[in-house]
Amino acid sequence: MTGQRSGDQERLFYAFNLDDHVPKGHLLRGIDHFFDAGDLRKHMASFYSHTGRPSVDPELMIRKLIVGYCFGIRSERRLCEAVHLDLAYRWFCRLGLEDAVPVHSTFSENRHGRFRDSDMLRHVFESVVRCCMNESLVGGEGFAIDASVMKADADRTRGMAGTETIDWNRGEGPSRAVREYLATLNENDTDAWAVEAWQEPATQPKNISLTDPAARWTAALGGPAFYVNSINYLIDLHAGIIMDVEATPAYRIQEVDSTRSMIDRVEQRFRLKPQRVVGDTAYGAASMLAWMINDKAIEPHVPVWDKGTRADETFSNSDFQWLEQSNEYRCPAGHALRSERRLFKNPRAHIAKANTVYRSSQLDCAGCVLKDQCCPNTPKRKIARSVHEFARDKARAIAKTPVYRQSRKDRKKVEILFAHLKRVMKLDRLRLRGPSGAHDEFLSAATAQNLR
Incomplete structure (x- = not known):
């Protein structure tokens, strides 16, 4: 038999509980169980006047903000409309059926004013x-x-x-x-x-x-x-x-x-x-x-960010042996690369842009049979060793x-x-x-x- 809605006058009183209409497995139930905004008002107290009309509850604004980001509601105007219509959103924001939802302009004003000045979002995070x-x-x-x-x-x-x-x-x-x-x-x-x-x-x-x-x-x-x-x-x-x-x-x-x-x-x-x-x-x-x-x-x-590896089939920096005691590199042919080859009256650091540059002798390279594999386009080979090379070596070992x-x-x-x-x-x-x-x-x- 086809049902038909009666034309009787609607009920004047309702026994309605928002909590009964929010599914047990709803995302906001889990969030509400763990989210505690109890100290928000204390954190924000100095940013409100002690006189005048009561302001919008900062906890309400934060709860609305969480709803917006959790459910991808990017517009503040649309967020206010969604909280107004959705029972689960109202329940999470602690709003009853007859409670008014703050308009988007009030929401924006607080978000760009008090919340930012007080760094409240960092506090909530x-x-x-x-x-x-x-x-x-x-x-x-x-x-x-x-x-x-x-x-x-x-x-x-x-x-x-x-x-x-x-x-x-x-x-x-x-x-x-x-x-x-x-x-x-x-x-x-x-x-x-x-x-x-x-x-x-x-x-x-x-x-x-x-x-x-x-x-x-x-x-x-x-x-x-x-x-x-x-x-x-x-x-x-x-x-x-x-x-x-x-x-x-x-x-x-x-x-x-x-x-x-x-x-x-x-x-x-x-x-x-x-x-x-x-x-x-x-x-x-x-x-x-x-x-x-x-x-x-x-x-x-x-x-390790390493520019010493070459892709042209010539020797990379890793092919050179580092000798800590003598403060020099040894090339595959056994020649030394040093940061200095003569004593200066005023000692020099030989550091350029946080690197120490080690160079071979041009005479050694000129007669070396491995020159084409080492430095075919330059008269001698040089290696820039970072002042933090110890840390780089440890990272390579890790x-x-x-x-x-x-x-x-x-x-x-x-x-x-x-x-x-x-x-x-x-x-x-x-x-x-x-x-x-x-x-x-x-x-x-x-x-x-x-x-x-």
Whole structure:
């Protein structure tokens, strides 16, 4: 028999419990069980006035933010609509059926104001990491480090050549993203680095965005060039928990340098220092290896960045024997390569760009039968030995161990997190601009990934 809805007047009173309508296996139930925002109000107390109308609860704003990043809701307007309509979202945000959802403008105002000024997103991220540590999800023995580029919220057609002079004060004046860029311009000066062979030269950017000048112009993914920022993750290898995150321009120098600040910050905040750090070749520069070994007592499970291997079938640097006592190399023919061949009245260091250069004698090379295999295009052979060669040698020795081979497999965990971030959580393009915008988005995304 066909059913028919009665035309009686609807009930005036309902006994409705939101908790009964959220599935037991819902993702937000698991997150709510572990997420504790009890100290948020205390952390934010100094950023609110003691008088006037009560503000929106900061815990509500953070819970909405977690919902957005966990379920890939990138628009703040759409997030407010989703929380208004979805019962599970309302339940997680501690909102009843009749409670009003703060409008998107209020949400944006707090997110770009009080939350950023108080560094609350960093506070929430670290509280989640501590929760993971309490649940024994952090081993602390091995960390992995890697970086990935993220498209910036900048139109690739709205830019100018890096060689042109840009008047940032035109129109209504510089935007927040431009002000941040100008304020940090001196801090991001790569001339302050001791440039090694692997490092990029401190050149003028090819193209500068007018909306987000801190973003870097790149064609790293093989397609048309666009503006990007870099997201850097430091993860624990036990369960893939993100221990720290850093936003940097898409320069290899600054990506690698972020490793130092993240490892130091984890040690300071959580009293945790790994025994080994796993990374790709970008982190295998001599200075970085020396910092890990000498300064931090950490084993670098990183391929050594080595320019001494040749592909033209001539002798590589590894074919030369290093003699520590006599401070010289010996070539396959038995001739010596030295940093100096005569005594100077004023001793010279013979160090150029953190390398000591060892040269053979031109007379030895001229009559050598192996010259065509050694230096066919130059009158003599030279080898640049890093001042941190001891650290490079130790890293090469580590690379021959079974633990290192396992570390190479474990490093995929950080790459999986980047894939999850872009494909599942839909964070393939930033919505906030400037260094602080990238910092906020990356911290929020890393918090959501740890909670998931």
